[in-house]
Amino acid sequence: MDNRLVAIIMVCVVAVACVATWQITSMLRPEVKDLRYAGQYYPGEWLLYGHPEFWSKYDLAVDHVLFSSGAENNEALISGEADINCGADSKTIALFNAIPDDALIIGTVQRGNRYTTIIKADSDIDSWDDLLKTTGKKVCTRFGTGAEQVLRQFFNKTYSAELGRNYTWEDFEWVNLNLEEMIGSLEAGNIDAFTAWEPTPAIAEAQGIGKSLMTYGHIAMVPASIHTTKDFAYEHPALIVAFLAAQLDKAEMIKSNPAQAAQIASDAAAEKGIEVSAEAFEKVYGRIDFRIDFNQTIIDEIYATAEFLKEEGKIDTIPNLAWDTSFLEAAEILHGID
Numbered sequence: 001m002d003n004r005l006v007a008i009i010m011v012c013v014v015a016v017a018c019v020a021t022w023q024i025t026s027m028l029r030p031e032v033k034d035l036r037y038a039g040q041y042y043p044g045e046w047l048l049y050g051h052p053e054f055w056s057k058y059d060l061a062v063d064h065v066l067f068s069s070g071a072e073n074n075e076a077l078i079s080g081e082a083d084i085n086c087g088a089d090s091k092t093i094a095l096f097n098a099i100p101d102d103a104l105i106i107g108t109v110q111r112g113n114r115y116t117t118i119i120k121a122d123s124d125i126d127s128w129d130d131l132l133k134t135t136g137k138k139v140c141t142r143f144g145t146g147a148e149q150v151l152r153q154f155f156n157k158t159y160s161a162e163l164g165r166n167y168t169w170e171d172f173e174w175v176n177l178n179l180e181e182m183i184g185s186l187e188a189g190n191i192d193a194f195t196a197w198e199p200t201p202a203i204a205e206a207q208g209i210g211k212s213l214m215t216y217g218h219i220a221m222v223p224a225s226i227h228t229t230k231d232f233a234y235e236h237p238a239l240i241v242a243f244l245a246a247q248l249d250k251a252e253m254i255k256s257n258p259a260q261a262a263q264i265a266s267d268a269a270a271e272k273g274i275e276v277s278a279e280a281f282e283k284v285y286g287r288i289d290f291r292i293d294f295n296q297t298i299i300d301e302i303y304a305t306a307e308f309l310k311e312e313g314k315i316d317t318i319p320n321l322a323w324d325t326s327f328l329e330a331a332e333i334l335h336g337i338d
Helices: 003-028 043-050 070-078 089-098 128-133 146-158 179-188 200-206 230-235 237-256 258-271 278-285 296-311 326-335
Strands: 035-040 062-067 084-087 103-112 115-120 138-141 173-176 193-197 210-215 224-229
Touching: 035 043, 035 070, 035 237, 043 062, 043 103, 043 237, 043 258, 043 278, 062 070, 070 084, 070 089, 070 224, 084 089, 089 103, 089 146, 089 224, 089 296, 103 230, 103 237, 103 296, 103 326, 115 146, 115 179, 115 200, 128 210, 138 146, 138 179, 146 193, 146 296, 179 193, 179 200, 193 200, 200 210, 200 278, 224 230, 224 237, 230 237, 237 258, 237 326, 258 278
Parallel strands: 035 062, 035 084, 138 173, 138 193
Antiparallel strands: 084 224, 103 224, 115 193, 115 210
């Protein structure tokens, strides 16, 4: 056979093999995204997860992963597996203690009445005083969470000798349960009340099992912030601005059409095997403040939580927070252009 013909055949074989390899690799390789977002099982996050049009409106492709644990969510950002994440005030503090020179706050996702104490729907109890004075002393929360923190702050500010009220945390029998156990335990009468973050309290209400005793926005704002790293933010400002514009659209839907937002969130949760009714989501959307903007007041609230955690011996150091509102200011302009 002619040497030139052999050479041509070999080139063709190699070319076909390369094309086949590229096709197989393309099928196996996940779609490239503009950024990776480590979200959480927050009420607003389910809406964002279920309506990717929030991203596509701004030509943004987002790998949006929801975490059930704030610690795992933080680790994703710290390890470089995520470009942006969100987390409650205590997780903001943990993040800045872990990467003090890198972390940056660029917005919020929720604040205010994020935690609710639920009692039985047919209960005559109207206050924590009533819980103490009656047989209702067996109360539940999840230890080591923001719910426990806000309750301890409530007790510190409400039950003190200076106020002439000497009740203490120890006067109650505290039960440490996972979220998924709380509603059933209340219904069975194993506990008299539970305190948790939304949407678990709203689910209990929507199911007719419980009713709200109180919320705690007046005790602590407990903002959940949006974090990134300084390197990512200042190297990809356009992505940050588009990301925040989508978050603003999400907050706007919650405010202007909570019923639609609640149905989208409920459907999104169901796809992940988590049953939260649209009614429950709508209750939450009327209870929590989902504004994305933040200011010095929000920063001061995070520092106040850090002071409390240090006094309680939960942390050794109060970190120096870093934030930049310029991305959000630009996002608000982009958001306003239709």
